[in-house]
Amino acid sequence: MVAPRALLALAVCACYPASYLTNKYVLSVLKFTYPTLFQGWQVLVGGLLLHLSWRRGWVEMHGGSRSDVLTWLPASMLFVGIIYAGSRALSRLPVPVFLILHNAAEVIFCGHQKCFRKEKISSAKICSTLFLLAAVGCLPFNDPQFDPEGYFWAVIHLLCVGAYKIVRKAQNPSALSDIDQQYLNYIFSVALLAFASHPTGDLVSVLDFPFLYFYRFHGSCCASGVLGFLLMLSTVKLQSVVAPGQCAAWIFLSQVLTAGLSALLFDLVLTRATLGCFLLGGLGEALLVFSERKGS
Known part of the structure; x- marks a missing residue:
């Protein structure tokens, strides 16, 4: 009999590449570049499925007080920035680059913990952040598929991810569970993205989308929403039953699988310099996993 931990780890390893590759297909192949609508659809599906899971008793949500919800509001705003900028970046950049x-974003988080909170950072984690920083610094100059707009949105994305980690860390221990936090993220994102869809022009421009009434577009969008929810749920469940280092290791493995599969499915011009940047970033992430496992 397979242990629940192993099933959750396998679920993360399956949902991570499936979610990213489906999103990449919709954004780059079908060219559905209307982020307020696409991300709004994903968070709407995620919120509905999470609410259904709670009603069925599959997950627990406590809600928290009004003050807890208001305290979490800045994190939800950053979450919207994460998914919006991430969608814009992923539509223009290869998956491994993204x-x-x-x-x-770990560089921002570790830098804040070291400089402002005066926390002790292990030498392995410092080395990992330096490798990640070097990879990010060298990649734009060695990327044969360099896209300025894609990199711009990727930088906004990583800044939002780093800030989200900082805000989340500052609020722990929180009265809100991980599921509560994600539910609030979904609700806030649906409301904000729906409101922003008209000012950004997405609501009007989408009428000219050539695949709007095609089944493969509808199926891909449904799959992206469901897979995003399953990835979130399996990751949260895995974090609750294994040590942080083990969870980080499984996510790193999922990223390696995602990058490898994307290179087979989508266009990727790979030079020696680009490969060196990928390996440097992978080494930084591996050191980060090692530091997490050592710390746990």
Whole structure:
């Protein structure tokens, strides 16, 4: 019989690449570049499925007080920035490039903990952040598919991810569980993205989308919403039953699988210099996993 931990780890390893590759297909192949609508759809599906899971008793939500909800509001605003900027960046950048830039958010988080909170950072974690920083610094100059707008949105994305980690860390221990926090993220994101869809022009421009009435577009969008929810749920469940270092190791493995599969499915011009940047970023992430496991 397979242990529940192993099933959750396998679920993360399956949902992570499936979610990213489906999103990449919709954004880059079908070219559905209307982030307020696409991300709004994803968080709407995630929120509905999470609410259904709570009603069925599959997950627990406590709600928290009004003050707890208001305290979490800045994190929810950053979450909207994460998914919006991430969608814009992923539509223009190869998946391995996006993942390297995404992981660089750890540099911001560690820098804040070291400089402002005066926390002791292990030498392994310092080395990992330096490797990640070097990879991000070298990648734009060695990327044959360099896209200025894609990198711009990727930088906004990693800044939001780093700030989200800082805010989340500052509120722990919190009266809100991980599921409560994600539910609030979903609700706030649906409201804000729905409101922003008209001013950004997405609501009007989408009428000219050539695949709007095609089944493969509808199926891909449904899959992206469901897979995003399953990835979130399996990750939260895995974090609750294993040590942080073990969870980080499984996520790192999922990212490696995602990058490898994306290179087979989507266009990726790989030079020696670009490969060196990928390996440097991978080494930084591996050192981070090692430091997490050592710390736990």
